[in-house]
Amino acid sequence: xxxxxxxxxxxxxxxxxxxxxxxxxxxxxxxxxxxxxxxxxxxxxxxxxxxxxxxxxxxxxxxxxxxxxxxxxxxxxxxxxxxxxxxxxxxxxxxxxxxxxxxxxxxxxxxxxxxxxxxxxxxxxxxxxxxxxxxxxxxxxxxxxxxxxxxxxxxxxxxxxxxxxxxxxxxxxxxxxxxxxxxxxxxxxxxxxxxxxxxxxxxxxxxxxxxxxxxxxxxxxxxxxxxxxxxxxxxxxxxxxxxxxxxxxxxxxxxxxxxxxxxxxxxxxxxxxxxxxxxxxxxxxxxxxxxxxxxxxxxxxxxxxxxxxxxxxxxxxxxxxxxxxxxxxxxxxxxxxxxxxxxxxxxxxxxxxxxxxxxxxxxxxxxxxxxxxxxxxxxxxxxxxxxxxxxxxxxxxxxxxxxxxxxxxxxxxxxxxxxxxxxxxxxxxxxxxxxxxxxxxxxxxxxxxxxxxxxxxxxxxxxxxxxxxxxxxxxxxxxx
Ligand SMILES: Cc1cc2nc3c(=O)[nH]c(=O)nc-3n(C[C@H](O)[C@H](O)[C@H](O)COP(=O)(O)OP(=O)(O)OC[C@H]3O[C@@H](n4cnc5c(N)ncnc54)[C@H](O)[C@@H]3O)c2cc1C
Numbered sequence: 001x002x003x004x005x006x007x008x009x010x011x012x013x014x015x016x017x018x019x020x021x022x023x024x025x026x027x028x029x030x031x032x033x034x035x036x037x038x039x040x041x042x043x044x045x046x047x048x049x050x051x052x053x054x055x056x057x058x059x060x061x062x063x064x065x066x067x068x069x070x071x072x073x074x075x076x077x078x079x080x081x082x083x084x085x086x087x088x089x090x091x092x093x094x095x096x097x098x099x100x101x102x103x104x105x106x107x108x109x110x111x112x113x114x115x116x117x118x119x120x121x122x123x124x125x126x127x128x129x130x131x132x133x134x135x136x137x138x139x140x141x142x143x144x145x146x147x148x149x150x151x152x153x154x155x156x157x158x159x160x161x162x163x164x165x166x167x168x169x170x171x172x173x174x175x176x177x178x179x180x181x182x183x184x185x186x187x188x189x190x191x192x193x194x195x196x197x198x199x200x201x202x203x204x205x206x207x208x209x210x211x212x213x214x215x216x217x218x219x220x221x222x223x224x225x226x227x228x229x230x231x232x233x234x235x236x237x238x239x240x241x242x243x244x245x246x247x248x249x250x251x252x253x254x255x256x257x258x259x260x261x262x263x264x265x266x267x268x269x270x271x272x273x274x275x276x277x278x279x280x281x282x283x284x285x286x287x288x289x290x291x292x293x294x295x296x297x298x299x300x301x302x303x304x305x306x307x308x309x310x311x312x313x314x315x316x317x318x319x320x321x322x323x324x325x326x327x328x329x330x331x332x333x334x335x336x337x338x339x340x341x342x343x344x345x346x347x348x349x350x351x352x353x354x355x356x357x358x359x360x361x362x363x364x365x366x367x368x369x370x371x372x373x374x375x376x377x378x379x380x381x382x383x384x385x386x387x388x389x390x391x392x393x394x395x396x397x398x399x400x401x402x403x404x405x406x407x408x409x410x411x412x413x414x415x416x417x418x419x420x421x422x423x424x425x426x427x428x429x430x431x432x433x434x435x436x437x438x439x440x441x442x443x444x445x446x447x448x449x450x451x452x453x454x455x456x457x458x459x460x461x462x463x464x465x466x467x468x469x470x471x472x473x474x475x476x477x478x479x480x
Contacts, residue, residue, distance in 0.1 A: 267382025
């Protein structure tokens with residue numbers, strides 16, 4: 001017999017105290033969605049099951065008790081920290097779910113400038129850790145656009161990546177150790193060491209689990225020296241993305257490690273660079289950073305490579321620096337964007353994929369053209385590559401459409417999901433990955449079996465092993 005909503009809330013109050021359990025209807029309704037169905041919050045039309053409660057544990061022991069309680073009563077648990085998810089990972093797929101919000105676990109536990117690592121609770125905003133590191137002349141090297149609002153627990157849970165990834169890597173390259181609570185209340189601590197070869201690296205069961213296997217309570221990440229005085233910004237305009245991808249490839253295969261390496265198509269460039277780029281221009285840009293000799297050698301190497309492509313026209317570096325200084329999205333920009341959508345019903349969405357150098361241009365061209373041809377009411381269809389590797393890169397599709405003839409709650413079915421479907425199809429048929437960094441969530445769960453192919457049983461095995469009763473974030477990663 002399932003517990004009533006009231007009994008669930010009462011059980012949670014016994015664990016964490018009344019002040020740490022929220023049952024206010026408005027909060028619960030707004031917590032039923034994330035940015036995937038953000039129009040439901042913007043226009044206040046809600047269609048998903050209302051969670052039973054939001055609970056804010058203060059320590060690992062309370063998280064363990066909450067998971068034990070949820071397991072005993074078959075209550076669906078939705079882990080949350082910064083609530084910036086974009087793929088439906090925070091959506092309540094079934095009635096009477098409990099949102100376990102780690103944002104009250106917000107202590108920076110140590111910043112160790114000798115061993116170059118910092119340990120934080122899951123609810124520490126990345127910006128807070130970065131600010132602390134900077135006081136010591138250090139940086140986390142992690143700078144997702146959501147840095148002011150995302151927290152370390154969610155950043156690890158989604159395999160996030162930041163703007164300087166080409167130098168520092170994604171979060172998976174930064175996480176040294178973690179603590180996580182699994183269903184049944186079992187606590188696993190994975191210790192902090194520089195490397196290990198003691199069998200499979202089980203950090204990767206936790207990193208990217210999107211709350212579908214465990215609740216991350218503590219994270220240790222690497223720190224790096226911070227040399228902003230050595231930053232070098234370089235930019236060019238050019239007429240086609242194929243050349244842009246080729247320049248990125250040459251930079252990567254020649255072993256250069258700029259922190260930022262990007263190429264924007266004309267649509268996306270028009271949003272950021274119209275003060276110097278023409279309407280049919282792509283924009284290629286780099287940032288080199290680090291110790292003085294490294295930053296200088298990196299910038300010179302990139303300059304020599306781009307000089308080999310005379311169709312690229314160099315622009316003043318101050319344009320790139322100005323763009324760079326306004327990259328992050330805090331609450332002010334997020335609120336302004338929501339208001340713009342409310343006023344105009346013109347919605348901006350993004351979808352990111354990854355593929356090798358041979359396929360990326362074809363995926364970009366094919367998906368972009370199909371979206372323009374097949375999806376109605378598109379007002380801008382563009383994108384950029386922003387994270388490169390020796391063997392390939394990502395494509396971050398950036399698109400706008402007007403919501404016409406349907407209610408805002410139908411925006412996902414009429415526009416967003418059909419666009420995601422096209423991008424996933426065109427990526428999968430060329431061997432790419434349907435998710436580069438936002439996570440699978442619920443939005444891309446329909447394609448997860450195709451994404452994994454013959455290795456899907458390994459992923460399924462993790463779910464069976466760690467969450468046999470299926471209480472962790474139903475519908476996320478694993479389709480219902
Ligand atoms: C404006 C904006 C810009 C963005 N820019 C970037 C970017 O540059 N790079 C990037 O990678 N992403 C970006 N994102 C996406 C988002 O910020 C990231 O996915 C981020 O990692 C989510 O962190 P969070 O703390 O907000 O997690 P939440 O939104 O709270 O949760 C995200 C997912 O992780 C799970 N989760 C949360 N906390 C825990 C926990 N403690 N244990 C287990 N599971 C947990 C949730 O169940 C959910 O599935 C952006 C989002 C926005 C809105």
